[in-house]
Amino acid sequence: METLSFWQSLIIALWVAAVMSRALLGGATLTLRFSPLMTGLVVGIVMGDVAGAMVITAAIQLIYMGVFSPGGTMPSEPAVAASIAVPVALLGNLEPGAAISVAVPVGLLGAYLYQFRFFLNTFIGKGTDKAVKELNHKSITRTVIIYPIIASFVLFVPLIFVALYWGAPVIADVIAALEGTVAIHILNVVGGGLAAIGIATTIYVIGKRSYIVFFLLAFFMSVIFKDLGITMVTYAILGTLIAAMFVLAKSNTNKAATAGPGNTDDFDDDDF
Numbered sequence: 001m002e003t004l005s006f007w008q009s010l011i012i013a014l015w016v017a018a019v020m021s022r023a024l025l026g027g028a029t030l031t032l033r034f035s036p037l038m039t040g041l042v043v044g045i046v047m048g049d050v051a052g053a054m055v056i057t058a059a060i061q062l063i064y065m066g067v068f069s070p071g072g073t074m075p076s077e078p079a080v081a082a083s084i085a086v087p088v089a090l091l092g093n094l095e096p097g098a099a100i101s102v103a104v105p106v107g108l109l110g111a112y113l114y115q116f117r118f119f120l121n122t123f124i125g126k127g128t129d130k131a132v133k134e135l136n137h138k139s140i141t142r143t144v145i146i147y148p149i150i151a152s153f154v155l156f157v158p159l160i161f162v163a164l165y166w167g168a169p170v171i172a173d174v175i176a177a178l179e180g181t182v183a184i185h186i187l188n189v190v191g192g193g194l195a196a197i198g199i200a201t202t203i204y205v206i207g208k209r210s211y212i213v214f215f216l217l218a219f220f221m222s223v224i225f226k227d228l229g230i231t232m233v234t235y236a237i238l239g240t241l242i243a244a245m246f247v248l249a250k251s252n253t254n255k256a257a258t259a260g261p262g263n264t265d266d267f268d269d270d271d272f
Contacts, residue, residue: 003169004087008046013160014153015042016083020114021152036060036082036103043086056089057082059096060103080110083160087168102171106163113155120151214242 004012017023019032019039032038040057044050064078085103088094094102124147131139218239 003091004047004164006165009161009164010157011046012043012083012087012164013157015039016079016160017153017156019079020077020117020156021149023149023152033077033079034064036064036078036086039079039082040086043083043090047087047090049090052090053086056086056094056096056099059100060085063100063104076104076107077110077114078107080113080156080160081107084163084168087164088171091169092171113159117152117155120155121148124148124151214246217242 016039022033036057037054040053040060041050044053044057047053060078060082064076081103084106085099088102089096089099124143127147128140128143131143218235221238222235
């Protein structure tokens, strides 16, 4: 039975705790928390299969494309989901769609853990109130920064470690035993449906029908040019150029509308 080693499980658990505690880059750590991509990369490095991990993580990313966090609260935790689903998928040689079905319930449990972290912080907050009244700057620093980080590590490291070291191999073996059965087919179908929902939610969030044409353009370009082996970097450059042309054209249209038909003094040669 292929398993994660003690150190592999511990490193991934420490990474998740660092992300969830915002200990890495302060507020910028939220970017790592709201996306599974970096967690998937770390898992791939730790397990020695970066390419396979990123393929699985890219599929998981689709279900979180339209998820936003009002007040910093997520309905599901992408980093926690990726930390468990990606190792399970790599150990069990799962298709990305099946990995999505594993990621969803794990992400929901991660959201409950994050809420419990807030509960723990309420006790730390009492010390903050006392430090503020006393104008004790060192105590404020400890209660606002250091103690919440420690609480997050105490909460996430043991649970993620146990889930990886003992739980992930068991889940992977169960799914591997079901290979070729209807259950695996259902997981793949459900996972694909969840990814489609994520894309649809993103389009809905955009909210402007006039922008749908860019989504369709990107889709058909990827289909038409598939055999040319064009890289994602090239697509990113083309997308940037198209976006720049759209913004410039829209800006000039707005200037013309603001100036009116009889006022052309506001325009310079550079505007055309």
